Amino acid sequence: MQEQVDERISVRFEGKMIDEIDALVKELGFPNRSEFLRTAVRTQISTQQHANEISVKVAPLVLEYINALVDRGYYSSQEEAVQAAIYGFYTEEHIKKALKAMKSMEIVAGKKVEVDLESKTSRQMLTK
Numbered sequence: 001m002q003e004q005v006d007e008r009i010s011v012r013f014e015g016k017m018i019d020e021i022d023a024l025v026k027e028l029g030f031p032n033r034s035e036f037l038r039t040a041v042r043t044q045i046s047t048q049q050h051a052n053e054i055s056v057k058v059a060p061l062v063l064e065y066i067n068a069l070v071d072r073g074y075y076s077s078q079e080e081a082v083q084a085a086i087y088g089f090y091t092e093e094h095i096k097k098a099l100k101a102m103k104s105m106e107i108v109a110g111k112k113v114e115v116d117l118e119s120k121t122s123r124q125m126l127t128k
Helices: 015-028 033-049 060-071 078-089 092-109
Strands: 113-115 125-127
Touching (some): 015 033, 060 078
């Protein structure tokens, strides 16, 4: 088994950020800045690793229905059942209707909204 070696890095922060870190260390009960920063880095890494995942809360009856479909072999997992429902909902026709509704909102709001549907990365709405 390979031994884990701790390495040290140095980081510089502006005074204001140090004050914010110190306040959070105290507020959240961390023993020191280092432990707070290790937790912050772990959280950021986890967030990046799960960037394409979302959690969905459903009504108990819907969950029961999803579980029944999985139990009967229609889907291999809850995730697959939810994905199938989403893919079934977001048809080309539905997306066109949504884009048309967005255009109407732009007219009412007087603001241009752009959605990059061709991007391979996460989709973002930009207001100009």
